[in-house]
Amino acid sequence: MTERPATPDDPEITAAAQLLRRIHPTWIVPDHQGGRKLSRQAYQDQKSAMSVFVEERLEELGLSAADVLTDFDGYGLAAFPASAARSCGLRVVSDPNEADGLRGRAHALVVGKKTGSVQKALVSASTIRVWPGEAVSRG
Amino acid sequence: MTATALASSRMLSEQDISRVPSYGTPSPRSLGTLSDREIQRPVSEASFMSRVPATYPDVRGQLQPFLNLAPNWDSYGGRPIDPTIIDVAQYLLVSISESELELPSLVPTSLGGLSLEWHRPTVEFAIELEPEGGIGQLRAVVFFSDDVSGEQWEEDLSQLEPAQLQRALSQFH
Numbered sequence: 001m002t003e004r005p006a007t008p009d010d011p012e013i014t015a016a017a018q019l020l021r022r023i024h025p026t027w028i029v030p031d032h033q034g035g036r037k038l039s040r041q042a043y044q045d046q047k048s049a050m051s052v053f054v055e056e057r058l059e060e061l062g063l064s065a066a067d068v069l070t071d072f073d074g075y076g077l078a079a080f081p082a083s084a085a086r087s088c089g090l091r092v093v094s095d096p097n098e099a100d101g102l103r104g105r106a107h108a109l110v111v112g113k114k115t116g117s118v119q120k121a122l123v124s125a126s127t128i129r130v131w132p133g134e135a136v137s138r139g
Numbered sequence: 140m141t142a143t144a145l146a147s148s149r150m151l152s153e154q155d156i157s158r159v160p161s162y163g164t165p166s167p168r169s170l171g172t173l174s175d176r177e178i179q180r181p182v183s184e185a186s187f188m189s190r191v192p193a194t195y196p197d198v199r200g201q202l203q204p205f206l207n208l209a210p211n212w213d214s215y216g217g218r219p220i221d222p223t224i225i226d227v228a229q230y231l232l233v234s235i236s237e238s239e240l241e242l243p244s245l246v247p248t249s250l251g252g253l254s255l256e257w258h259r260p261t262v263e264f265a266i267e268l269e270p271e272g273g274i275g276q277l278r279a280v281v282f283f284s285d286d287v288s289g290e291q292w293e294e295d296l297s298q299l300e301p302a303q304l305q306r307a308l309s310q311f312h
Contacts, residue, residue, distance in 0.1 A: 024213045029244040031260045039246045041254055051215050116282040116293040
């Protein structure tokens with residue numbers, strides 16, 4: 001994964017498009033009042049390019065969000081709209097990954113510096129589709 | 140990394156803080172008990188465990204799993220946690236164990252670091268330890284966010300005012 005400062009935002013990924021990110025179990029933390037939260041570390045990246053899958057593209061391929069977790073037992077899945085990333089000054093860039101099979105065609109990168117406040121904004125915009133360790137509902 | 144701010148929080152004694160090692164940029168100031176040679180040597184699990192006081196089983200239990208994270212542990216090319224980070228976290232956790240603070244959640248970072256995080260439903264305080272530069276060097280960044288008041292800041296630990304740190308930590312007794 002390399003930094004792509006010159007890569008423009010992809011307008012074909014709509015503002016409402018849900019971007020899906022696998023969640024390692026350690027990125028879920030207790031809030032000490034009976035609940036649990038997504039840590040900002042879920043949106044840490046290397047070289048300012050964060051891997052996601054575009055849900056609407058998965059669906060065009062006949063796949064679902066659950067397919068992001070295939071071969072990743074125990075992981076969770078978070079989703080946030082592309083508009084949330086763009087409102088933080090980040091770019092959403094298509095990045096098909098043929099090595100990852102059919103779902104790899106829906107792969108994208110969220111490009112730009114993820115400061116603590118940017119990570120926090122992404123967490124606030126996120127919903128947890130699958131909590132780590134939960135059974136994945138397919139179909 | 141400097142521990143003076145933590146010391147000034149009055150939740151940790153100066154003796155506790157004297158055990159916290161200080162590594163690398165941006166403000167190298169040796170407060171620690173580890174030699175440069177120790178810092179540059181990869182820490183095996185056995186040597187690490189031998190340095191954790193036996194009276195702190197919670198610290199042992201919390202840190203041990205992070206020694207075993209393999210490359211790509213997060214499925215996004217995540218790096219194994221830097222042994223120096225584990226060392227610093229160990230000292231911080233031992234000190235926190237002896238203070239009035241609750242123990243933080245430990246969250247590995249994709250960059251090979253470790254984040255010590257205190258959470259409430261609308262509040263977060265974190266000390267992020269990230270490797271930086273050469274072997275044994277790290278950066279410590281503090282993040283605070285309160286959704287209700289709207290207060291949010293991010294500072295290098297070495298630049299943080301003790302009063303600011305104390306105020307943020309006061310919510311996590």
